Amino acid sequence: MLGRTYDDQVCSIARTLEVLGERWTLLIVRDALLGLRRFDDFQESLGVARNVLTDRLRRLVEAGVMERVPYQQRPDRYEYQLTAIGRELAVPVIGLMHWGDRHLAGPAGAPRLTRHKDCGGKIHTRLTCAKCGEAVPPAQLSVEPGPGLRTRPARATAR
Amino acid sequence: MLGRTYDDQVCSIARTLEVLGERWTLLIVRDALLGLRRFDDFQESLGVARNVLTDRLRRLVEAGVMERVPYQQRPDRYEYQLTAIGRELAVPVIGLMHWGDRHLAGPAGAPRLTRHKDCGGKIHTRLTCAKCGEAVPPAQLSVEPGPGLRTRPARATAR
Numbered sequence: 001m002l003g004r005t006y007d008d009q010v011c012s013i014a015r016t017l018e019v020l021g022e023r024w025t026l027l028i029v030r031d032a033l034l035g036l037r038r039f040d041d042f043q044e045s046l047g048v049a050r051n052v053l054t055d056r057l058r059r060l061v062e063a064g065v066m067e068r069v070p071y072q073q074r075p076d077r078y079e080y081q082l083t084a085i086g087r088e089l090a091v092p093v094i095g096l097m098h099w100g101d102r103h104l105a106g107p108a109g110a111p112r113l114t115r116h117k118d119c120g121g122k123i124h125t126r127l128t129c130a131k132c133g134e135a136v137p138p139a140q141l142s143v144e145p146g147p148g149l150r151t152r153p154a155r156a157t158a159r
Numbered sequence: 160m161l162g163r164t165y166d167d168q169v170c171s172i173a174r175t176l177e178v179l180g181e182r183w184t185l186l187i188v189r190d191a192l193l194g195l196r197r198f199d200d201f202q203e204s205l206g207v208a209r210n211v212l213t214d215r216l217r218r219l220v221e222a223g224v225m226e227r228v229p230y231q232q233r234p235d236r237y238e239y240q241l242t243a244i245g246r247e248l249a250v251p252v253i254g255l256m257h258w259g260d261r262h263l264a265g266p267a268g269a270p271r272l273t274r275h276k277d278c279g280g281k282i283h284t285r286l287t288c289a290k291c292g293e294a295v296p297p298a299q300l301s302v303e304p305g306p307g308l309r310t311r312p313a314r315a316t317a318r
């Protein structure tokens with residue numbers, strides 16, 4: 001288990017991994033972004049044990065990333081939908097996908113292509129500057145201490 | 160352990176998690192993006208056992224994400240630097256951070272702020288369209304089968 005164990009890290013990446021970092025969880029979010037909603041569909045896509053899937057979905061609901069929505073009565077049936085907060089994970093999740101497409105897909109190429117529904121253009125995941133509007137290469141990224149950073153040993157803060 | 164166990168998933172997210180998904184690995188990449196390079200600095204920042212850190216750094220070097228670079232002779236000393244491929248992880252890693260800043264940081268606010276070195280503007284992580292140039296909200300994201308997708312049960316492909 002990767003989750004719930006970065007307690008002393010005052011860091012939004014660590015906190016995010018406490019929600020998403022357990023085995024299968026990010027792939028459940030991926031499948032939900034691809035349109036899956038029902039338990040059996042997630043189970044078929046992932047090949048994960050049902051009790052593990054139940055646990056991961058429960059935690060995603062608790063974290064506000066997914067919600068459990070009834071779609072049938074007698075018997076009651078529920079499906080799992082991303083919340084607005086969960087849908088925002090498209091940015092880092094597609095960012096991980098594009099990185100893998102570039103560096104791990106090999107000659108077969110990308111397993112999936114991302115497009116803008118409106119115009120059909122390819123989607124890029126980039127750091128962009130809100131002030132000048134430019135795409136920001138990693139070398140031009142500065143990470144500075146923010147208001148939520150408690151005092152920590154110097155090495156743990158940005159420089 | 161989260162890594163190396165998504166073998167039957169034809170997916171760049173799963174492949175990326177095979178490289179990055181083990182406990183501590185993404186936080187090592189975070190610290191490297193923040194400027195840390197030396198074993199003892201990573202160890203101090205993370206509070207992780209030295210043998211675990213050794214293992215994670217070795218795997219990141221094997222994967223081409225980091226490289227081991229000599230910085231002193233007699234005795235030989237090495238530091239760990241992100242490769243160009245590793246630095247590209249800034250996009251998904253900062254994306255995870257921004258998501259955590261918005262939804263998990265609480266009233267204390269973001270532990271770290273990201274800025275564009277050139278102009279000081281705030282950094283955004285967004286999906287953008289290469290054709291029309293617009294920021295693409297998750298609802299306007301289409302994920303389609305790509306050349307690297309082997310035939311799989313229908314539910315596992317994009318729709």
